[in-house]
Amino acid sequence: MGAQVRGATRHMAGARARLRESLSAGTYAHSLSVSHEAARWATAFGADPDLARWAGLLHDCAKGLAAEQYLRLAGEAGMEIFAVERASPSVLHQRLGAYWAQERFGVREPTVLAAIRCHTTGARDMDGLARCLFVADWVSPDRTHRGVEVLRTALAQGPAEGFVAVLRAKRDVVCARGLPDHPWARAALDRWISA
Numbered sequence: 210m211g212a213q214v215r216g217a218t219r220h221m222a223g224a225r226a227r228l229r230e231s232l233s234a235g236t237y238a239h240s241l242s243v244s245h246e247a248a249r250w251a252t253a254f255g256a257d258p259d260l261a262r263w264a265g266l267l268h269d270c271a272k273g274l275a276a277e278q279y280l281r282l283a284g285e286a287g288m289e290i291f292a293v294e295r296a297s298p299s300v301l302h303q304r305l306g307a308y309w310a311q312e313r314f315g316v317r318e319p320t321v322l323a324a325i326r327c328h329t330t331g332a333r334d335m336d337g338l339a340r341c342l343f344v345a346d347w348v349s350p351d352r353t354h355r356g357v358e359v360l361r362t363a364l365a366q367g368p369a370e371g372f373v374a375v376l377r378a379k380r381d382v383v384c385a386r387g388l389p390d391h392p393w394a395r396a397a398l399d400r401w402i403s404a
């Protein structure tokens with residue numbers, strides 16, 4: 210285990226260097242912040258802190274592309290593209306990010322890939338790691354959006370409270386912007402928020 214962790218740490222330094230080259234300074238700083246935040250909360254969510262650190266670091270590895278690049282690359286990767294993703298292609302960064310985490314960063318751990326795959330929208334089936342990343346991405350210390358303190362307070366009450374609060378907050382943002390539902394977000398709301 211010790212050797213594994215040491216190896217992973219060296220590998221992580223390499224991943225950080227590659228990310229720093231490919232992401233904007235802001236997204237790179239956000240990725241470090243989410244990595245730290247996810248690791249901090251992992252145990253509370255029943256997740257492995259090392260896997261959470263990886264998921265947080267790489268979750269936005271496909272962020273910052275132009276709309277037509279998202280559509281082209283997702284098509285080349287054989288992904289079915291939902292109507293809302295055609296209207297708002299940047300949402301594809303979650304699925305393309307999972308694909309790149311595997312293809313470009315060599316991640317083989319399925320729970321890390323699954324967490325990255327739905328970190329923006331949520332999904333019907335989310336294990337503790339996926340829920341942890343979903344929350345950490347929205348309340349990490351670099352986040353300054355309106356209402357974030359309320360979400361941090363909910364998370365301090367417990368992981369379930371934090372997760373539901375973030376799901377609801379994201380639903381409200383989508384509503385306020387007049388955007389259509391993403392089918393995975395709708396499934397997450399149906400599954401995780403009763404009544």
Ligand SMILES: [Fe+2]
Pocket residue numbers: 268269272302303328329
């Ligand atoms: Fe993201």
Ligand SMILES: [Fe+2]
Pocket residue numbers: 239243268269346
């Ligand atoms: Fe993010």
